[in-house]
Amino acid sequence: MDLNEFIDRGRPRWQRLSKLLDRIEREGLKSLTIEEAREFGRLYRAASSDLLWARGRSASAELVESLNDLVARGYAQTYPGQRPRLREVSVFYRSGFPRLVRAEWKAVVAAYALFLGGGLFGYVAMQLDPASAIFLVPGDHQSLDPDKRVSQEAQGSEGHSANEQTAFASFLFTHNIQVAFLAFALGLTLGIGTAILLFVNGIFLGALAVAYESKGHTAWFWAWILPHGVPEISAICLAGAAGLILGRAMVAPGSRSRADALRFEARLAVRLVLGTLPIFVVAGIIEGTISQIHEPHLPSVVKLAFAGTMAVLLALYLLRSGREDPEAPRLTEAHVS
Numbered sequence: 001m002d003l004n005e006f007i008d009r010g011r012p013r014w015q016r017l018s019k020l021l022d023r024i025e026r027e028g029l030k031s032l033t034i035e036e037a038r039e040f041g042r043l044y045r046a047a048s049s050d051l052l053w054a055r056g057r058s059a060s061a062e063l064v065e066s067l068n069d070l071v072a073r074g075y076a077q078t079y080p081g082q083r084p085r086l087r088e089v090s091v092f093y094r095s096g097f098p099r100l101v102r103a104e105w106k107a108v109v110a111a112y113a114l115f116l117g118g119g120l121f122g123y124v125a126m127q128l129d130p131a132s133a134i135f136l137v138p139g140d141h142q143s144l145d146p147d148k149r150v151s152q153e154a155q156g157s158e159g160h161s162a163n164e165q166t167a168f169a170s171f172l173f174t175h176n177i178q179v180a181f182l183a184f185a186l187g188l189t190l191g192i193g194t195a196i197l198l199f200v201n202g203i204f205l206g207a208l209a210v211a212y213e214s215k216g217h218t219a220w221f222w223a224w225i226l227p228h229g230v231p232e233i234s235a236i237c238l239a240g241a242a243g244l245i246l247g248r249a250m251v252a253p254g255s256r257s258r259a260d261a262l263r264f265e266a267r268l269a270v271r272l273v274l275g276t277l278p279i280f281v282v283a284g285i286i287e288g289t290i291s292q293i294h295e296p297h298l299p300s301v302v303k304l305a306f307a308g309t310m311a312v313l314l315a316l317y318l319l320r321s322g323r324e325d326p327e328a329p330r331l332t333e334a335h336v337s
Contacts, residue, residue: 003059010050014070017043021073044074061103069264095322097275111240114195118202126210136207146215153294176232176280180239184273191247198240223300226307228287234314235276242269
């Protein structure tokens with residue numbers, strides 16, 4: 001059986017299962033008659049088999065995700081009390097999340113492009129007109145003199161206690177999570193709000209870089225920003241990609257209604273956001289510790305080498321993890337939807 005025949009045969013079953021699930025999600029399983037409950041069980045098992053068939057034959061990502069969505073919804077109604085086990089959560093972060101990032105690479109690339117585009121805009125604008133700092137540099141940095149900041153940090157880097165570093169890391173983690181969820185939620189503005197947030201945050205970074213570069217502190221600045229910035233900016237861009245996915249559902253729902261498209265895309269987007277949580281944890285820890293230790297206590301070249309290592313490890317994780325993991329579908333089909 002070829003793929004077109006498979007889709008033609010399966011589509012009526014999938015549509016019927018989707019209608020039953022819509023009803024169950026609104027009114028509960030008790031709303032079904034005995035015959036409908038039996039039909040639901042048959043359709044759910046058939047959809048599970050169809051998903052395995054589609055995965056095994058490298059069907060399109062849209063078809064696989066559509067079937068995955070049906071199976072996940074069916075599982076949630078069939079086993080409503082079952083929670084993800086530690087092993088299954090581990091499988092998601094080890095394999096399911098990187099696979100999702102690769103499947104949604106267009107949204108991810110768009111999010112990075114918006115952030116980097118904003119950074120380039122801020123950098124060039126500050127080079128052409130330093131007076132624009134009042135508009136481009138973040139407010140809490142406008143009153144700080146880079147020379148004074150570098151001097152103070154050189155004298156006080158060793159003065160941060162373990163408790164202060166822990167508290168600072170906790171604050172940064174919470175703040176960054178808020179930014180990420182805002183980038184995600186703004187996807188409901190047709191993705192426009194998400195795009196603006198990413199671009200503006202990029203502007204802040206580019207403009208701030210020029211402020212330090214103009215005083216001869218380029219290496220110091222990037223040694224301060226990049227150790228935590230590599231995972232932090234990546235996580236924010238991934239959350240932004242989730243927001244763009246929501247916007248995509250509203251702008252281009254395809255053959256589905258906007259409500260159905262948004263519901264489907266929202267499941268993907270939520271998984272993408274949840275996948276960033278460990279990355280934010282790592283970024284918060286680094287920002288509260290290594291990033292706050294400066295010359296002469298920790299050479300800039302060491303911090304930049306650390307940032308480069310983080311970039312390589314993160315790239316390997318997102319681009320390579322899960323390619324050969326047979327356990328990955330177990331979580332994405334059932335528990336993280």
